[in-house]
Amino acid sequence: MSYGIYIGRNHTADGVAYLAGYGDEPSSHWLEINPRASHGEGSSITVGVTPQADMPGHLTQIPQAQVTLRNMRVSYSYYLGVPAPLTNGGLNECGVAVRDIWSTSRAELIAMTPKDQTGPNYSDLARIVVERARTAREGVDLIGELIATHGYSTYGGNSHMIADPEEAWVVIEFAGGRGLWCAERLGPDSIRASRPGYIGEVPDTPNADFLFPQHFFDTAREMGWWSPQDGPFHVNRIYGDGKHRWDGVAWIENEMRTRAARPEKIGLADVFWSISTERLTGDTAGYGQVVPLIHPSDDRLRMMWHAPVGPVTAPLLPVFMGQDAVPPAWRQHRYLTTGESHRFLDCRKKEKNPDTVSHIPQGIETGPSAFEAFKRLMHLAIQKPDPILDEVWAHWRAVEASVNARIPDTLRAAERLLEAGEDCLAVQVLTEFSQARMAEALADCQALSAAAHARLRALGGLNMTGEPRMLDQLW
Numbered sequence: 001m002s003y004g005i006y007i008g009r010n011h012t013a014d015g016v017a018y019l020a021g022y023g024d025e026p027s028s029h030w031l032e033i034n035p036r037a038s039h040g041e042g043s044s045i046t047v048g049v050t051p052q053a054d055m056p057g058h059l060t061q062i063p064q065a066q067v068t069l070r071n072m073r074v075s076y077s078y079y080l081g082v083p084a085p086l087t088n089g090g091l092n093e094c095g096v097a098v099r100d101i102w103s104t105s106r107a108e109l110i111a112m113t114p115k116d117q118t119g120p121n122y123s124d125l126a127r128i129v130v131e132r133a134r135t136a137r138e139g140v141d142l143i144g145e146l147i148a149t150h151g152y153s154t155y156g157g158n159s160h161m162i163a164d165p166e167e168a169w170v171v172i173e174f175a176g177g178r179g180l181w182c183a184e185r186l187g188p189d190s191i192r193a194s195r196p197g198y199i200g201e202v203p204d205t206p207n208a209d210f211l212f213p214q215h216f217f218d219t220a221r222e223m224g225w226w227s228p229q230d231g232p233f234h235v236n237r238i239y240g241d242g243k244h245r246w247d248g249v250a251w252i253e254n255e256m257r258t259r260a261a262r263p264e265k266i267g268l269a270d271v272f273w274s275i276s277t278e279r280l281t282g283d284t285a286g287y288g289q290v291v292p293l294i295h296p297s298d299d300r301l302r303m304m305w306h307a308p309v310g311p312v313t314a315p316l317l318p319v320f321m322g323q324d325a326v327p328p329a330w331r332q333h334r335y336l337t338t339g340e341s342h343r344f345l346d347c348r349k350k351e352k353n354p355d356t357v358s359h360i361p362q363g364i365e366t367g368p369s370a371f372e373a374f375k376r377l378m379h380l381a382i383q384k385p386d387p388i389l390d391e392v393w394a395h396w397r398a399v400e401a402s403v404n405a406r407i408p409d410t411l412r413a414a415e416r417l418l419e420a421g422e423d424c425l426a427v428q429v430l431t432e433f434s435q436a437r438m439a440e441a442l443a444d445c446q447a448l449s450a451a452a453h454a455r456l457r458a459l460g461g462l463n464m465t466g467e468p469r470m471l472d473q474l475w
Contacts (some may be wrong), residue, residue: 088100333365392452
């Protein structure tokens with residue numbers, strides 16, 4: 001399902017726009033830094049869904065770009081039968097950030113979707129944009145071109161938020177097999193949340209703020225859902241679920257506008273809060289991500305903040321475009337990874353069936369998993385929010401404030417080294433700072449979990465029923 005929020009730069013204390021959010025999937029999640037890569041002429045990639053997907057289709061090959069951009073993103077191993085690995089997007093070396101968010105299409109469009117659908121799925125689109133787009137608008141155009149040329153494999157309707165330092169776009173891709181999509185531009189005065197993604201009224205023809213294909217109105221006319229005599233074309237009412245802004249979306253948009261109206265405007269802690277608050281974030285949030293939309297002096301100084309689970313019980317910590325590795329604990333592990341339950345860390349059955357061998361390196365699996373460790377802490381805290389969740393929340397917010405106070409000096413040191421031609425030293429500074437903060441947070445997580453478990457056990461507070469306790473969320 002996922003959640004994304006864009007905050008325009010005119011609303012923030014530092015004059016920076018932000019794109020934040022998380023993915024809503026139960027499977028394993030892991031952090032990746034993917035290098036820029038060149039691909040030979042005639043290279044292709046596999047896109048789409050299989051006959052086993054919840055909404056079936058067929059995989060196809062489409063051309064690969066000659067060059068794919070360096071990017072940071074979160075991947076995961078399952079959603080509605082769509083082939084893994086999957087991604088909701090991330091940030092690339094050009095400063096383009098992508099978030100994928102569900103957006104249910106009209107029931108009739110879902111029913112119209114061909115059972116042999118082909119073309120990129122929602123994750124393919126997010127990955128292609130983060131690998132190829134040099135501006136947010138280019139990302140929108142890419143999605144439109146891909147759908148027009150290759151089709152679109154849907155699970156019932158979807159959307160993306162694509163942003164760069166100048167602007168952002170909400171793009172909605174509709175079910176139905178008709179190649180329907182629509183995009184709305186967001187600017188410096190915008191505050192927009194998606195869960196689901198939504199667009200309201202659009203003009204008769206595309207313009208600087210709204211984009212859609214030439215045939216966008218045809219299906220609505222053909223099906224009797226709209227005619228020009230009905231007035232303006234309201235995208236959500238006609239092609240979507242008809243609910244427009246859901247309660248959670250209205251709540252967080254209104255809350256952030258209230259904060260933006262203060263003399264101090266929206267600070268970084270407010271941006272973090274928008275994806276950390278227990279009113280919106282719990283077990284369904286597979287990770288957290290905040291991207292500051294800026295153009296630094298060197299692309300390697302781009303960064304985002306990442307949490308290994310929903311940040312209600314985990315800190316958002318810095319990851320830099322220029323760092324050379326993700327810590328092993330933050331990489332893919334077997335915990336909740338689809339398919340790993342029938343595999344071994346052993347090769348004795350490999351000859352008969354190669355799929356009996358785990359896809360996870362033994363050296364990774366024998367170390368701690370940040371995703372697993374922070375999930376444990378989350379469910380300890382949820383069993384007794386007062387005082388455990390309150391204490392865990394306060395701890396991570398203090399950690400974030402301390403780490404964020406040190407980021408400017410770290411970036412300045414790396415920038416000076418890059419200016420001096422000491423690229424390797426700059427990479428080392430960025431990598432060591434990020435990895436050290438992650439190691440500290442993981443150690444804190446393990447200590448907090450041990451203390452919380454001991455407390456709950458002593459108080460008889462461990463929930464041994466089949467009914468999980470959960471937070472009171474708006475969605």
